[in-house]
Structure formats: structure tokens, C-alpha cells
Amino acid sequence: MEGKLLKQLSQSISTLRLEHSLGTRDLAVKLGNRYGLDKERVVMAALLHDCARELGNDRLTEFALQEGLVVGEAEKEMPVFLHGPVGAVIARKEYGVTDLKVLRAITLHTTGAQKMGLLDKVLFVADKVEPGRKYSGVEELRELAFNNLDKCLLFCLDRSVRHSLEKGVILHPEICEARNGALRDIIKIRP
Ligand SMILES: [Fe+2]
Numbered sequence: 001m002e003g004k005l006l007k008q009l010s011q012s013i014s015t016l017r018l019e020h021s022l023g024t025r026d027l028a029v030k031l032g033n034r035y036g037l038d039k040e041r042v043v044m045a046a047l048l049h050d051c052a053r054e055l056g057n058d059r060l061t062e063f064a065l066q067e068g069l070v071v072g073e074a075e076k077e078m079p080v081f082l083h084g085p086v087g088a089v090i091a092r093k094e095y096g097v098t099d100l101k102v103l104r105a106i107t108l109h110t111t112g113a114q115k116m117g118l119l120d121k122v123l124f125v126a127d128k129v130e131p132g133r134k135y136s137g138v139e140e141l142r143e144l145a146f147n148n149l150d151k152c153l154l155f156c157l158d159r160s161v162r163h164s165l166e167k168g169v170i171l172h173p174e175i176c177e178a179r180n181g182a183l184r185d186i187i188k189i190r191p
């Protein structure tokens, strides 16, 4: 299963992206073990999470509209936000993935969501702190992922928010929702 998927994937994304996807898979599998997730699910979600990342802006938008996906203001301005939801459609249609949890994790890996399941969190975090990621503080975040997944998720989301602010680009509203959701999970004020 994994071999076939990898072969198909390697024919449709660049070597660099494939390396990132493999790094994400390796870390996600370790985190999946730690938190008791089904390995096959984790592998599928991690390998395919960026299968639409290399589509251009026009293609992403066109694809999303064709598939009836939500294209809000933020997505119109920055179509790259669509590579999660579009990737989930490609995973379903071109890779035959039917598992809804896997498709959801792929959908949410860019912005997160107010309520995230364990697989969603593991994929989100693994994508941001896989061994190929190099930025100051990444090792600490990687370690934290094993000790406190919710805190690691919060810090990764904080980082995404900060990144948008520093770059002066659109901040996706779902990232704010996700960040507040992660914070509520930690301080347990979720209603
Ligand atoms: Fe991505």
C-alpha cells in the first residue's frame, strides 16, 4: 500500500517536496505511536498532505471551484490556503483514499480548525516540526510534541499567526480560530 502510494506520489511532486513529506511521515508515525493512532492512517495522511502544494494559484482556485470547496476572501487572496482541501480531493480521487479522518487531517493541515482531532493535530504538528524544518526553536517544539501535543500545536499556530503578521500577508481567520481552540484545550475553558 505504502510503496504504491509513494511511487505515484514521487511521480507528481518535486524531490524536495517528497523529502518533506517523508520527514513528515517519519515524525507523524512516531507521534502516532506515542498517542496511539492507527499507523496506516497516519502514513497516508502524512505522505499525501502536500500532494496539491505545487499546483499554481489559478489551478488551485479553478480546482476548488469545480469541486464546490469553500473559497472565501482569504483563499481568493492567497490560493495557497486551498492546497489542504484540494489535496484531500486529490487524495480521494487519485489515490483512492476513502478514510474520512485522513481526508480531514489533510484538509486542515494548513490552517487548523477550532476543533481538531488527534490525527489532525499530529499531522499539523509533524508538518511544522519535521526533521527537515530548520528554524530557531524547532528542536524544542519537536521535543514538546512528544510531551504535550496540545501545547506544541498552540505554539505552532502562534508561529503561523506571527509569520503572517511579520510578512504582512493575509491572516486566515481559521488559523485564529484554531489558535484560540488550542489555547482553550490547554487551559480547559472550552464550554
Ligand atoms: Fe502544506
Ligand SMILES: [Fe+2]
Pocket: 020, 024, 049, 050, 127
Ligand atoms: Fe507540508
